[in-house]
Amino acid sequence: MADHNPAELTRLSVEDLLSFPALQLRVLAGESGLRRSVSWAHVSELEDPTPWLLGAEVIMTTGLAVPRAAARQRAYLERLDDAGVSALALSAQLHTPPLHRSFLLAAEERGMPVLEVPLAVPFIAVAQEVAAAVREDEGERLGAQLQVFGALRWLAAESLDTPALFRRLEQLSGYEVFLCTPQGRPLLPGVPVPDLSVLPDSVDAPPTIPGGFALPVPAPGGPAGFLVAFERAGARPAGFAVVQHIATVAALQLARVRHERETLRREGAETLAELLQDVLDPAAARRRLLRLSIQGETVLLVLRGVGDEQLLHHLDEYPHLLLNRGDDRYLLGAPELGAAVAGIHGVAAGMSRPFPPGESLRVAQREALWAVSKAAESGRSLIRYGSDTTGRWLPDDPAVLGALVEHVLGEVLRYDAAHDSQLLVSVRTWMERDRRTEVAAEALHVHPNTLAYRLRRFAALTGRDLGSTEAFAEVWLALRAAGQLGLTD
Known part of the structure; x- marks a missing residue:
């Protein structure tokens, strides 16, 4: 109706x-x-x-x-x-x-x-x-149209932000304005999304809808979304030509916002690369992060199995720095990024523990890399480092961790490297599955007898009987330390 x-x-x-x-x-x-x-x-x-x-x-x-x-x-x-x-x-x-x-x-x-x-x-x-x-009403409507057509001049002269610009357009045009993407997401910050039921089936549909107009917002490569304008109670709507012009203003504002975002993304990627290389002093790093809207507790995430477009779609509302390194995506921002990333289909993500902005990323990078490898291995979308109740007690000092790994697993690491064998990963998989040999063998795609042989060979090389609680605990901690150091996949 x-x-x-x-x-x-x-x-x-x-x-x-x-x-x-x-x-x-x-x-x-x-x-x-x-x-x-x-x-x-x-x-x-x-x-x-x-x-x-x-x-x-x-x-x-x-x-x-x-x-x-x-x-x-x-x-x-x-x-x-x-x-x-x-x-x-x-x-x-x-x-x-x-x-x-x-x-x-x-x-x-x-x-x-x-x-x-x-x-x-x-x-x-x-x-x-x-x-x-x-x-009799045309003169008044023409005045409103001329003021709306001056929107770009206000934008340049008064540095209006997007919400203020569209509030002024609403006042002058007599319409309540909404914007959204074709999928119904916000198109411009601060401009509300309409009831999706009023959106046309295609960009070629007639613009008239009950109580107003709905028309596409032009953009390179095809419409970026829709503008919906409803007549405001007690106002004098200025007509379809004005709504068309508001859609053009929305397109120009969208192009400006996208350019600013792309500039910030490039600056953010450069900053994150320097942070990972540890070439910024903490004070300079904090100033850079603050300019990029990164403040408060920060986390580092490493992501696999996700494309840039899919990732940016989910992170649009969160301040973040993003850097591509090979097939991995490095992401720096607030801890809330974890929940946003976990909702991406097919992603494997590892997240470090929170740390103050500007702090060295050496430890956070090790944590995130270890966590993402566990996520990829387990099929989970997100692993937060520190959720492992035993690994959290390990020290952060790489030298101490390296000594533990060498003392317990050194011979096995060298044996695997020399023989291209899978002793270490086999023992870790067996331990992670609560020492259930058949379940672990299935995960490794080997026969249970093969796994049993690998467990005996591991025990012989390390001199540790995995049936002993003391030996089991020592090997388990050494495996966690090797993961933090990036020595295991």
């Missing part, structure tokens, strides 16, 4: 037309909608004239456009109402078929006025009366 606001577009309403003695109009149905505003009166003998309508028209017909069947009659009226037509005027005693009860009931339910025009009154008389009344 169309949502018409009374007397917004012009001073003229359907009720005013009924008061003109020369027109002799009579209401057949839909009397509750007489306060609908009228912008134009036009003759149409098409059963579906809606692609050529802008809303607030009085459609006049000799009756040729009105179908004979009850269902089609009702659909005809509903179609006009959905397109924002103010009233349907039927010429008496010409070609109008008998009006079915369902047609008249629909008019009453929707408050869609159906008028009868006497045979003695030509349609041109109705059109002239409407044109004369509307003309």
Whole structure:
């Protein structure tokens, strides 16, 4: 059902037309909608004239456009109402078929006025009366249009941000403005998203919707989204041309915002590369991060199995630094990034423990790399370093960790390297699966007897009986240390 606001577009309403003695109009149905505003009166003998309508028209017909069947009659009226037509005027005693009860009931339910025009009154008389009344309002509308067309000058002269710019456009145009991507996400910061049910099925659909307009926002390569403009209660909407211009302003503002984001992304990638190389002193790093909106507790994430476009789509609302290194994506930002990343289909992500901004990333990088390898191995989307209740007690000092690994696993590491064997990964997989040999063998794609041989060989090389609680604990901690140092996949 169309949502018409009374007397917004012009001073003229359907009720005013009924008061003109020369027109002799009579209401057949839909009397509750007489306060609908009228912008134009036009003759149409098409059963579906809606692609050529802008809303607030009085459609006049000799009756040729009105179908004979009850269902089609009702659909005809509903179609006009959905397109924002103010009233349907039927010429008496010409070609109008008998009006079915369902047609008249629909008019009453929707408050869609159906008028009868006497045979003695030509349609041109109705059109002239409407044109004369509307003309009085044109000067005021033109003033609003000229101010809206000056939006780009305000943007340059007053440095308006996006929300302030669109608030001013709303005030001058008489419309409430919404913007969204084709998927219904926010298109510009600070501009609300419309009810998605009003979006057109395609960019080529007619712009008129109940109570306003919906039209595409142009962009290189195809529309970036949609602008929806609804008439504001108590306002004087300035017309379709102004809404088109607002869509153009939205496109230009979107291009500017995207350019600024791309500039910040490049600066962010350079900063993250320098942080990973440890070439920035903490004070300079903090200043850079603050300029890039990174403050408070920070985490480093390493991601695999995700493309840039997919990643940026999920991170659009979060300040972050992003750097590509081979197949890995390094991501720096607030801890909330973890939840955003975890929702990406097919991703494997590892996240470091939180640390103060500007601190060296040496430890955080080891933590994130270890966590991402565990995520990829386990099929989980996100592993947070430190969630392992035993690994959290290991020291951060690489020298201490290296000594533990060498003391417990040194011989096994050298054996695996010399023989291209899988002793270390086999023992780790067996331990992670609570020493269930058949389950671990299935995960390794080997026979249980093969795994049992590898466990015996590991015990012989390390001199540690894995059936002993003390030896098991020592090997488990050494494996965690090797993971932190990046010695295991």
